[in-house]
Amino acid sequence: MRLSKLFGKTLRQTPSEAENVSHQLLLKAGMIHQLAAGIYSYLPLGWRALRKIENIIREEMNAIGGQELMMPVLQPLEMWEETERDLAFGKGLFTLSDRRDRKLILGPTHEEVMTQLVRRNVQSYRDLPLFLYQIQTKFRDEPRPRGGLLRVREFTMKDLYTFDADEEAMDVSYHKVIGAYQRIYECCGLPSMVVEADSGAIGGKDSHEFMVITESGEDQVIYCSKCDYSANVDKAESVKLPGEEEKPLPVEEIATPGIKTIEALTNFLGIPRKKTIKAVFYVADGEMVFVAIRGDLEVNEVKLKNALNCHELRLASDEEVAEAGLVAGSASLAGVTGVKSVADPSITLGVNLVAGANKPDTHLKNVNYPRDFEVDLMTDIAIAQAGEGCPRCGGELQSTRGIEVGHVFKLGTFFSERLGATYVDQSGVERPIYMGCYGIGTGRLLAAAIEQNHDEKGIIWPIPIAPYHVHLCPLSPDNEQVVSAAEKLYLQLEEQGLEVLFDDRIESPGVKLNDADLLGMPLRLILSPRTLSTGSVEIKERREKEATLVPWEEIEGRLKAILSL
RNA sequence: CGGGGCGUAGCGCAGUCUGGUAGCGCGCAGCGUUCGGGACGCUGAGGUCGGAGGUUCAAAUCCUCUCGCCCCGACCA
Numbered sequence: 001m002r003l004s005k006l007f008g009k010t011l012r013q014t015p016s017e018a019e020n021v022s023h024q025l026l027l028k029a030g031m032i033h034q035l036a037a038g039i040y041s042y043l044p045l046g047w048r049a050l051r052k053i054e055n056i057i058r059e060e061m062n063a064i065g066g067q068e069l070m071m072p073v074l075q076p077l078e079m080w081e082e083t084e085r086d087l088a089f090g091k092g093l094f095t096l097s098d099r100r101d102r103k104l105i106l107g108p109t110h111e112e113v114m115t116q117l118v119r120r121n122v123q124s125y126r127d128l129p130l131f132l133y134q135i136q137t138k139f140r141d142e143p144r145p146r147g148g149l150l151r152v153r154e155f156t157m158k159d160l161y162t163f164d165a166d167e168e169a170m171d172v173s174y175h176k177v178i179g180a181y182q183r184i185y186e187c188c189g190l191p192s193m194v195v196e197a198d199s200g201a202i203g204g205k206d207s208h209e210f211m212v213i214t215e216s217g218e219d220q221v222i223y224c225s226k227c228d229y230s231a232n233v234d235k236a237e238s239v240k241l242p243g244e245e246e247k248p249l250p251v252e253e254i255a256t257p258g259i260k261t262i263e264a265l266t267n268f269l270g271i272p273r274k275k276t277i278k279a280v281f282y283v284a285d286g287e288m289v290f291v292a293i294r295g296d297l298e299v300n301e302v303k304l305k306n307a308l309n310c311h312e313l314r315l316a317s318d319e320e321v322a323e324a325g326l327v328a329g330s331a332s333l334a335g336v337t338g339v340k341s342v343a344d345p346s347i348t349l350g351v352n353l354v355a356g357a358n359k360p361d362t363h364l365k366n367v368n369y370p371r372d373f374e375v376d377l378m379t380d381i382a383i384a385q386a387g388e389g390c391p392r393c394g395g396e397l398q399s400t401r402g403i404e405v406g407h408v409f410k411l412g413t414f415f416s417e418r419l420g421a422t423y424v425d426q427s428g429v430e431r432p433i434y435m436g437c438y439g440i441g442t443g444r445l446l447a448a449a450i451e452q453n454h455d456e457k458g459i460i461w462p463i464p465i466a467p468y469h470v471h472l473c474p475l476s477p478d479n480e481q482v483v484s485a486a487e488k489l490y491l492q493l494e495e496q497g498l499e500v501l502f503d504d505r506i507e508s509p510g511v512k513l514n515d516a517d518l519l520g521m522p523l524r525l526i527l528s529p530r531t532l533s534t535g536s537v538e539i540k541e542r543r544e545k546e547a548t549l550v551p552w553e554e555i556e557g558r559l560k561a562i563l564s565l
Numbered sequence: 566c567g568g569g570g571c572g573u574a575g576c577g578c579a580g581u582c583u584g585g586u587a588g589c590g591c592g593c594a595g596c597g598u599u600c601g602g603g604a605c606g607c608u609g610a611g612g613u614c615g616g617a618g619g620u621u622c623a624a625a626u627c628c629u630c631u632c633g634c635c636c637c638g639a640c641c642a
Contacts, residue, residue, distance in 0.1 A: 012591060012603070013577045017635050037634065092641070109642065143566080143640045151641080199642080207642085218641095301639090314566090314639080407642050439642065475601055510602045517602090528601065538601095 001044075001468065003503040003515075008043035010515050020216045022450035023148025025459050029518050038145025038153035045519065046446070048467035050156070053442050053449075054135050056187050056464060057158045060180040066131040066160060071113045073137060077103035079112045083418050087311045094139045106139035111415050111437055114161045119421040122433065125165050128423060129173055133160035135442070147216070149447035150403065156443055162436040165425065167412070170434035174206070174410055177438050181210055181406050184440070188449050189462025192405060195221055196231035198302050199409050206410040207235075211402030212448045221402045222384045226395030232404075234302035237380060238397055239389030240294070243274060243350035249366040251334070256363045260329030262295040265363065269354065272296070277347050277355040277367065279331040281316040281324075284308045288316060288324045290339045292332070292375065293382060294346035294353075300383040307342060307379045330356035333373040334364060343375040344382045403448045411435040459520030460542050468501040469563055471521040473513070475528040477506040486527050489537070489555070496556055497565070517542070523559060 008030030017034075018024040026032045031046030042050055058068065077095060080086040086093060086105075094106040107113070114132065122130065135158045145151050162173040178194065185192040192210045199207040209232055211221050222238070223230035231237070259265050266273050276295030281288065282304065289308065293299055305313045321328050324339060332355035333341055347353065352366040367373070386399035413432040416422065422430045446465070453460045461467070470493060474486035490502045501521055503512050516524050526538040526547070537555050540547035541562065550558050559565075 009575085009592085011576055015576065016571085016578090019636065034634090089642095090640095140641080144636095144638090146636080157642095197642085209642090404642085409642075437642085441642095478600080508600055508602090508604060510600090510604080513602045515603090526601080530601075 001501050003501060004505045006044060006501075008045060010518055018148060020147045020150070020451070021454055022150070022216075022447040025450055025454060025518070026148060026447070029459060029520070032149065038142060038151065040149065040152060040154075040443075045467045049461070049465050050442055050446055052465045052467075053188060053445055054156075054158070057135070057184055057440060057442070060184050060187075061131070061133050061158070061160060064131060064176050064180050065129075066133045068134060069132055070134050070136060071107075071110050071117070073107050073139070074104050075107045075113055077105050079116070080105060083112060083415065085112070089140075090311065092140050092142065094141050108138055108140045109157075109437075109439070110134070110136075110159055111161070111411070111435075112419065115415040115419045115421045115435070118161075118163055118433070119416075119419060122163065122421070122423055125423055125425050128163055128165050128433070129169060130163040131160060131173070132163075133158060133438075147218070147447070149443040150216075150218070152443065155441055158440045158442060160438040162438070163421075164434045164436075165423065165431070167434055170410060170412070170436055174408065174436050177408060177436070178208065181408070181438070181440070185210060185212070185405065185445075187462075187464050188445060189453050189465070190405065190445070190449055191452075193221065193223075193230060193402065195223070195402075196229075196235050197407060198232060198234040198306070205412060208408050209404045210406035210408075212405050212452060213400055213402045214448070214451050215401055216451055217401040217403040219402050219404050221400050222386070222397050223400070224390035224393060224395045225398050227390060227393040229390050229392040231384075233383060233399070234300065236384035236397075237391040238382070238384035239391055239394065240297070240346050240349055240382070241389070246351040248368045248371065249352050251367060251372055252365040253357055254363055254365055255361060256330070257361045259361070259363070265354065266295070271354065274346075274350060275353055277332060277353050279326075279333075279356060281321050281326060281328075281331075282313055283316045283320060284310040284313050284340075286312075288320065288339055290326070290331070290333060290336065290341045291343070291381065292341065292347055292355075293344040294350065297344065297346055297382040297385075299344075300381055303379075304342065304381045307377060307381055327356065327358050327360055330360055330362055331358055332356035332364065332367065333375060334358075334367055335373070341375040342377045342379070342381060343369075345378060345380060346382055348378075403444065403451065405445050405448050406438070406440045408438045409436060411437055454520070457514070458518035461520045461522055463522045463563055466499075466520070466522050468499040468521050469523060469565075470498055470500045470559060471503065471516045471519065471524045472500050473503045473516055473524060473526050475509045475512065475526060479529055481532055482527050482529060485532060489525070489527070493556065493559070496560075498556075498559060498563075523562060525555070 010030050011028045014024045015027045018027050031043055033041045096104050138157045139154055142153050164170040164173055190212050194208050195211050197207045197209040220233035222233050222236035259268050262278050273296035274294055278293050278295045280291045280299050335358050348369050355364050355367040357364045388397050416432040421433045424430050450459055474482050476482045493500050522542050524540045531538050536549040536551050538547045539550050
């Protein structure tokens with residue numbers, strides 16, 4: 001490709017809306033263009049990189065027996081009502097009506113469509129296992145798109161669905177896919193980490209995410225420094241230290257004028273946070289829920305949502321709290337009735353805790369569970385924090401940030417039972433199919449690859465996903481020998497199957513060299529009167545600092561060796 | 566949805582407080598000089614100042630409403 005003809009210009013200044021590196025570089029290099037919040041066009045260079053990623057994914061999917069197919073974006077809303085996932089996705093679903101006023105949605109994922117499709121085509125155990133995938137556009141009305149390609153509303157995703165006869169077979173398929181995913185990330189220049197995950201709106205039991213560890217990631221990852229335990233913070237469990245052994249004392253009312261927060265309370269009384277019980281009020285699908293947790297911990301809303309098995313969970317407003325007869329700032333479960341209550345087991349680890357007295361400016365000392373109050377539900381709803389104990393080995397948990405570049409789920413029979421996807425086993429018994437689903441967002445993967453592979457000058461493409469292999473850059477555009485040598489080399493390399501970006505523009509050396517660094521092709525070739533006089537060409541790997549001169553006749557071999565072609 | 570910031574030429578910005586009819590740098594076009602790390606000179610094109618309404622002799626600037634974008638949080642396969 002001749003750079004003079006390439007659609008998409010590089011920018012000297014970084015557009016101000018971009019904050020993270022991949023977004024800045026993609027815009028600056030002219031690889032993407034924003035149409036609206038979370039909606040982007042891919043320009044030729046960006047599109048080439050994206051297609052390379054798709055092809056890597058295809059190869060790995062095919063290698064584990066995947067068959068590619070294509071399902072529709074437009075889906076009847078009815079189908080989603082059958083599984084009640086319209087409620088689970090809520091406002092994230094893009095909905096529309098056709099001319100006959102039938103409700104349709106733009107598919108955010110394809111479990112329903114896929115299950116229906118398989119129902120018609122699988123009848124016997126002989127048809128299983130089955131791996132079906134597509135690479136297709138998804139639509140999700142995210143509350144807040146961000147970070148360029150990191151979180152968008154319209155995006156391309158590879159989604160794979162596996163179908164097996166039973167749970168054991170499903171597990172085998174699950175691990176096959178995990179292996180394929182790891183090879184994909186490695187190929188894209190991304191060290192990834194497999195972490196336990198919440199299964200969210202997809203449903204199902206086991207779920208893992210693939211994380212690329214980077215500060216710009218929006219997910220928090222908890223991992224153990226000793227064993228291999230790691231989990232998304234949404235899912236992570238932890239072991240809290242018990243409080244000191246003390247003799248339970250009788251409950252005592254104390255005056256706490258103007259004290260409304262844990263912070264103020266601990267300062268006022270001179271006690272540590274973990275000697276207090278924090279009260280938080282939520283509204284779950286319209287119902288008020290009283291949540292109690294030890295003062296040093298925070299509520300994990302994903303865990304709480306799962307525990308309550310609700311679709312919508314939000315903090316209650318001050319008005320709602322007052323209406324329910326609760327005293328914000330001094331509320332506790334000791335003495336409150338008629339409100340649904342959930343508590344974290346952390347409150348059972350201490351003795352003689354301080355909690356609200358359910359009247360203003362008053363707290364209770366020496367509150368003990370279960371002596372002084374009861375709860376409807378006692379379950380882990382705490383956010384795991386660095387420094388706490390590992391649930392597996394007791395080691396110390398650490399925390400870091402990551403970009404979720406893939407997510408896999410064991411769906412079990414959730415969809416097959418609801419949508420009637422069954423098969424007949426060897427003994428003639430009809431059984432539900434065991435499913436798994438697996439997704440990789442290709443655009444996010446592209447962005448993550450840049451987050452991990454760049455320097456202050458620009459992108460450093462990993463070879464397998466680089467838009468072109470070689471950036472051919474003749475300097476001295478008015479030197480005829482240089483120009484004709486470059487033209488010749490360009491044709492010769494293309495003929496050999498190398499993908500060449502040929503900077504045939506009449507620009508100063510500075511502009512060309514800077515653009516070469518910004519665009520980030522793995523190899524840069526420079527021709528100039530200087531190199532020509534020695535009968536050689538300068539080769540530089542984008543990743544390396546030093547360039548080397550290579551004799552004309554050895555260029556091709558050297559390039560292929562570096563590219564492993 | 567809560568908090569913050571911002572919409573003026575393709576990109577980066579000034580001008581807004583204090584109203585007087587739009588400017589700078591980069592980029593773009595033409596000519597000439599230059600050519601191994603974002604060269605220089607001359608000439609030129611390009612903007613209903615996000616939109617609507619209002620105040621005023623006069624609005625990018627003041628007032629009201631509205632749309633959009635970014636960041637933090639909530640949220641989110």
